[in-house]
Amino acid sequence: MSKRKNFLLGVCLSFTLAACASGSALQPDRSIFSLDNNYQRQFYDLPIESTFEQTVSVFKDAGYKLDVIDRATGQISGKRGASGDKGSATDKDLKFYALVLPRRDGSELGVKIVQVIRRGTFGSSTAELIVNDRQMYEFAFRRIQNAAVANEPPSPQSSTSGAQGDELPPAGRYRTNR
Known part of the structure; x- marks a missing residue:
């Protein structure tokens, strides 16, 4: 009986080690990022780092759960439920x-938005439809541009003004008109 237990234990251990021995890290399929005609493009007069950060910020704020954020390649992807929450129980x-x-x-930003529709028993099959609504993309691009403008530090010229009367009086002293 003891030999049989040892044999079964050895077989189980062998299968466990074999499953872990693949050696390659799991990576998402990056072929979806091939820049084709389905991407809507926008050009910005911003550094690539700013455009990347603002894009991540805007999509996070819109309720997307980001699954790829790769600064080295400029790739970003994510998904969300149709109602905007991250765990929506809808079929879209x-x-x-x-x-x-x-x-x-x-920098140049290319964005592709896809609607995923689950069909069949327990949502076993899915269909993906590329969204081609020009206004939706324009709105997203404008939000990214506005986020970049809002996050710009104030220019040195606006913080130091040479005009007299622009300064605030010292605390406790107010100008009076007499």
Whole structure:
């Protein structure tokens, strides 16, 4: 009986070690990021780092759960439920793929939004439809531009003004009109 236990234990241990011995890390399929005609593009006069950070911020604020954020390649992707929450129990979800690339005078952002529709028993089959609503993409691009403008530090010229009368009086002293 003892030999049989040892044999079964050895077999189980062998299967466990064999399953862990693949040696390659699990990576998401990056072929979805190939820049094709399904991406809507926008050019920004911002550095690539700013465009990347603002894109991540805007999609996070919109309720997307980001699954790829790769600064080295400029790839961003995520998904969300149709109602905007991250765990929606509907049969329609949204996914997006974004690619931020350098451009001579700034950066280029390509975005593709896909509607995922689950069908069949327990949502076993899915269909993906690329969203081609121009206004939706324009709104997203405008939000990214506005987020970049809102996060810019104030210029040195605006913080130091040479005009007299622009300064605030010292605390406790107010100008009076007499």
